[in-house]
Structure formats: structure tokens, C-alpha cells
Amino acid sequence: xxxxxxxxxxxxxxxxxxxxxxxxxxxxxxxxxxxxxxxxxxxxxxxxxxxxxxxxxxxxxxxxxxxxxxxxxxxxxxxxxxxxxxxxxxxxxxxxxxxxxxxxxxxxxxxx
Amino acid sequence: xxxxxxxxxxxxxxxxxxxxxxxxxxxxxxxxxxxxxxxxxxxxxxxxxxxxxxxxxxxxxxxxxxxxxxxxxxxxxxxxxxxxxxxxxxxxxxxxxxxxxxxxxxxxxxxx
Numbered sequence: 477x478x479x480x481x482x483x484x485x486x487x488x489x490x491x492x493x494x495x496x497x498x499x500x501x502x503x504x505x506x507x508x509x510x511x512x513x514x515x516x517x518x519x520x521x522x523x524x525x526x527x528x529x530x531x532x533x534x535x536x537x538x539x540x541x542x543x544x545x546x547x548x549x550x551x552x553x554x555x556x557x558x559x560x561x562x563x564x565x566x567x568x569x570x571x572x573x574x575x576x577x578x579x580x581x582x583x584x585x586x587x588x
Numbered sequence: 589x590x591x592x593x594x595x596x597x598x599x600x601x602x603x604x605x606x607x608x609x610x611x612x613x614x615x616x617x618x619x620x621x622x623x624x625x626x627x628x629x630x631x632x633x634x635x636x637x638x639x640x641x642x643x644x645x646x647x648x649x650x651x652x653x654x655x656x657x658x659x660x661x662x663x664x665x666x667x668x669x670x671x672x673x674x675x676x677x678x679x680x681x682x683x684x685x686x687x688x689x690x691x692x693x694x695x696x697x698x699x700x
Contacts, residue, residue: 507686518692519677526685534687566631570686574619574639577681577688581631 482580499567508550512563594691611678
């Protein structure tokens, strides 16, 4: 079992470029979410999904897009990258609201 | 709005000491609280999950307590080792979607 797998691990983008951060889980969990981690800010929720076909916004959704076509995958799209999106991005999954959350190893994104 | 605070922000102790990390939250209406460990440049590793109905959880040298009414949790680490050096994060699960609200962490350094 790989758990939660994020790709790529590192990425450098130019301002205005778009890209997709991948997240895949083999735990058969319904709930998946994306967080960003910034120095001094802690982890903040970007978008989340409670099942295939269902997504919703978190605390900091602007500039990001998500979709959930399968239980296993929850990609995060940056539509037009900005330097303010330089951050470490984490994908997480949980079986349900009272269950333990599991995180991927993160994607370190730099926008220049 | 739920706010999670961790004190101290950083802590340095000699090897072998018992230590306590603190986490407080402003809204006691939570489903659970989870403690994580994060090594530099790595993802989050789940340490302990305490349900709102529980008072404490133990795993090896770690013991986490929860006082929901006062909005506090502590992580007790017994007989600290240099390998315990990491950032420790606490997070509360408040919503039905299973999403987490994080503190900013306590950076622990255990000196040999």
C-alpha cells in the first residue's frame, strides 16, 4: 500500500503558466483534500471532496481548480500561476469525519 | 471561527527529558484532534488521534490528552531522544467533511 502519492515532488513554474498537481490514494477513502503550507501561516485548506463528483472550496480556493472523477484521484490545477502560490502543497485523505487523516509527502512549488 | 494555537513555537531540550507540547483551540465543538509529526522537507506523519469523547491516547513514549471543555490538548513525550527532533502539529476536525484546522506547530530539538 502506497497510501497517498503526490507528484511531482518539486516544480518550478513561470508566472502565468498552468499545471496540475497529482494526488492518488489507494486507501479507498471517500474524503480527500488539498492544503498549502506557508511559513508562519500553518496549513490551510484549499479544496476538498467528500466523494467522486463532489468538490467544495476551503479557506484559500482562489487561483485553484479541482475535480474528482474517481475515488482514487484528486488533482489540483493552477490556472495561471502567481508568485503568491509559491508554497508546499499537501494532499490528504480520510475515511470520514471522525477518522484519522493521512497525508502525502508534498509538492514543493516555486513560481518565479 | 476556530483557531488553533500551539505553545511554545520552539523548544530545545537535552536528551532524556520528559516534555509537554501544548495545543489550544477556541471552539470546543470538535469531532476529534490529531497530532502529527513533520520532519524537514517531508510530509505529515500521524502520531495520535483522540476522539472528542476520549480523554487520552497512548502510543509508545507518546501520550496525548484532550480536555474539550477547556479547549486544550497536550502531547507528552517521555524520555526524549534526538530522533524525536521535528515539528509537531496539532489539528482539530470540526466539520462533517473531515477537514482539519491546524496550529502552526512546535519545533522540537532534542540535543544529545
